[in-house]
Amino acid sequence: MKFVYNEEKNEEMRHILMMQPTIEEAKAKLEKDDTDARAWYEYGTALGNAGQLEEAVEAYSHGIAFDPFYAPNYFGRGRKNNGLGRFWAAVADFTVAIHLDSDSWTYWYYRATTLNLGGHLEESIDDFRQCMKLSNPAEHYPLIHWIYTTYIELGEFEKARKCLDEIDATVEPPQMDYGYCRAVRLYKGLVKPEEFVEPDMKDKVLPRENRVNLELNGMYYGLYCYWTLHGEPEKAADALRELMKVAYPGAFGYTKGLAVAKKLGIVKE
Secondary structure (H helix, E strand, O other): OOOOOHHHHHHHHHHHHHHHOHHHHHHHHHHHHOOHHHHHHHHHHHHHHHHOHHHHHHHHHHHHHHHOOOOHHHHHHHHHHHHOHOOOHHHHOOOHHHHHOOOOOOHHHHHHHHHHHHOHHHHHHHHHHHHHHHHOOHHOHHHHHHHHHHHHHHOOHHHHHHHHHHHHOOOOOHHHHHHHHHHHHOOOOOOOOHHHHOHHHOOOOOOOHHHHHHHHHHHHHHHHHHHHHHHHHHHHHHHHHHHOOOOOOOOHHHHHHHHHHHOOOOOOO
C-alpha cells in the first residue's frame, strides 16, 4: 500500500490533539446527543485533562459502544491506558485505530511509543519509520528523536548517528514539538549542550500549565542519550539528575529516564 501525506486529515488530527474542552462543555454536547461518538471523545479528553484517567477510559468506551468505527475513541482510550501503565491494552487500542484509519500518522506514533515503553524497541522503530512516510518534514522531530534515542538504548551508536541524516533540522516545527526539535538540533550539532535549555523557553512552548517541565523531561532524557553516545557517562548521569528535578510523571522522557536512573542507582528503588 502506498501512503500519501494528507494535509487536511493531519490538520484535523492536530486539532484533536490540541483539544482542551472542559467537562461542562463536553457534558453539554452529550446532553444534546448521548450517542454522538465525537462528543464522547471530547468528554473523555476533558476527564483526562482533569486527571480522571479511569473515568476517561470509561467515556471513550461508551463512545466505542455507540460507534465502533470511530477511530479517535480507540486512540483516546489507548493514550489513557498508556498513562495508566496498561501498555498491551494501549497497543490493542492503537492497533484498532490504525486498522480503521491506516494513514493517520498519529495512531502509528502512539503505538510506536507504547511498544517502546513496553520494551519492544525494534518494533517501535518500524512504526516510527511508518510515521515518517505519513507526515511532512516539519513533523519529523519527535520521530527522529525516538529513533535516535532507541538506537542508543540498543547500543547501536552508528545507526543512531546515521538516522540524523534523515531530517533537515533547519525546518521549523509545530509549536508542540519544541522540545523534540531542540533535542534533534543538539544531536546534529546545531545546538551546543551548554545552550540546550533556553532561558526564554517558556515563551516558545505551548501555553499550557506545566508545559515547560513536560518539555524538559524529554529534553533531559535526550541529553542523557547524547552524552552516552559521546562517551561521557558522568555528564549523562548529570542529565538524568536534572530530569529528576523536573519530574513529570507520565511524560515519555520521564518514564524512559526513570528506568535508567534506577538502573544506575541515581534513584533508589
